[in-house]
Amino acid sequence: MDNTGESYSLPCEGCQPTQALPTGWSELVSAVESLTEVFFTLDRHWHFTYVNAETEEYLGRSRAELLGKCIWDECPQLRGTAYETQARVAVEQSSPCAFELYDPARKRWKELHILPSASGVAVTCVDTSERKLRQDAERDNSLRFQVVARATSCPSSRSAGNGMLLVPVPPGASMTPM
DSSP states (O other), X not given: OOTTSOOOOOOOTTOOOSXXXXXXXXXXXXXXXXXXXXXXXXXXXXXXXXXXXXXXXXXXXXXXHHXXXXXXXXXXXXXXXXXXXXXXXXXXXTOOEEEEEEXXXXXXXXXXXXXXXXXXXXXXXXXXXXXXXXXHHHHHHHHHHHHHHHHHTOTTOEEOSSXXXXXXXXXXXXXXXX
């Protein structure tokens, strides 16, 4: 719906809009379709109003199957999750939010952005698994460095005679090979 109260159907593959799109919307639709991240919009009643190609692939469902349907009915696995809680709070407070969650079905981390508007909500979902792996590796390396730094200044560490340093590890700490 635009600011004049007119509603428009955004085109999906193989279908035509119900009326001509306002000037500039074709470029907008083209830009959203080129996103390599999940992007969809929902109306105030949680019904899908737009689904980009990446969302179709992610959900394994076509636009035709999703448009006009309630997200909570079509994706029941989202009920009771952080996603539902955050989405409802964002809409109730008309306040954008961003958060990260783990998708156990896909074993991937996702960063979600929920952007409420007068007509509903826009959602983007970005896979952040690679970034999380890098952060975890950096944290692990930092912890290893701290243990080695403490050990080399620790009077109870000693040389094994073969170039290895024997380091006492505090109880509860774990050391993985570097």
